[in-house]
Amino acid sequence: MDTTIALYSHDSVGLGHSRRNRALAHALAEQLPALTGGSVGGLLIAGHPDAGRDPLPEGWDWLVLPGMTRTRGGYRARRLGLGGDALRDLRSATIDAALAVLEPDLFIADRHPFGIDGELRPVLANLRSRGTATVLGLREVLDTPRAAAAEWDGLGGAELVASYLDAVWVYGDAQVYDPRRTGELPPSLARKATLTGYLSNGRPAARPLSPARSSLAPTPPYVLTVLGGGSDGAEPARLAVSARLPAGHRHLLITGPQMPAQDIEEIRELAEIADRAAGTEGATTVQRSAPDVPELIAEAASVVCMGGYNTIAEVMATDTPALVVPRYRRRQEQPRRARALAAVGALETCDPETLTAADLTAWWNRSVTDRTDRSHIDLDGLGVVPRLAAELLPASVPAHPEVSRHVG
Structure with missing residues (x-):
């Protein structure tokens, strides 16, 4: 079975979101073929021009959107002479058109389920109508519980967000920090959430060293x-x-x-x-x-x-x-x-x-005369995500014990 995956990051500030997705792309490219029996490729959708400087696995490519940046009055175009709404619509239409051609089996949005100013809402609706599995990937800490609750409310409520998703992957160790217990993930999203472990071990190298x-x-x-x-x-x-x-x-x-x-x-x-x-x-x-x-x-x-x-x-x-x-x-x-x-x-x-x-x-x-033992922390999220992905695809392998111990 050939599998196509799309990963989205908005990238209004910094490159953390696209770097996280790039690490996932490498892990999926390396490990998912053994679980599905076919090739794996896809598209990384990013919003910062520097994102595309780092190489991807064979069969993967970047789609770099026109950039947005945050201001006190909301988001605005980084370079184009467009208002925020016009730029949102341009980005949304670009993503939607690309994914209509690509027809991914799996779509992973990093951190922001609806993207900037809701640019992903029509995209997610169209993906789900075509049978694409949809995932929200989250870092382990969002913000204070009060700030996180306000953010979910601003998106229309956690139940609405959950209705667009098949799963939530939290890239952390529940023994260190669990947003399901702090209240940053409301019940409707917490029920779909799996903590994967930190995305630490097996991160890809950046540009080849000269x-x-x-x-x-x-x-x-x-x-x-x-x-x-x-x-x-x-x-x-x-x-x-x-x-x-x-x-x-x-x-x-x-x-x-x-x-x-x-x-x-x-x-x-x-x-x-x-x-x-x-x-x-x-x-x-x-x-x-x-x-x-x-x-x-x-x-x-x-x-x-x-x-x-x-x-x-x-x-x-x-x-x-x-x-x-x-x-x-x-x-x-x-x-x-x-x-x-x-x-x-x-x-x-x-x-x-x-x-x-x-x-x-x-x-x-x-x-400088010391070393730090971190062996007690779960750092193997990049080995768990491909198995979670396989479970969402039409022909998946049975859950591995390494996956089941992260659930709950």
């Missing part, structure tokens, strides 16, 4: 600061380059591709000043991006990072000590994730409002 790219990695030992997309990472970056490095260590700071150029220039200047003052001139390297972040995390003596899902998933696949400086603006997702994982000994976290360069200096000196 000798020039691989040379970004400092000679160990080094400490690493990684700030996700970087749009809101300037302040932790300033603190990180101002901290004094552990003796004999270098420092690689990856700002993220969406950090404003003027912030990056300022951070490079601060790094040069701090290195000269410490007598370690040239010890700190500031890069906008790197193609091999998971490998850099694994090889680092310790890492300072923000609390986005994908960065944390990459950290969790290693034994590298991590200090998480979560983003508090807009959502409480990152601090809630950081506190939950700190409570089970997977990482350390701090309040970004009170963090100082001296605090980072002390933490680096303490952490």
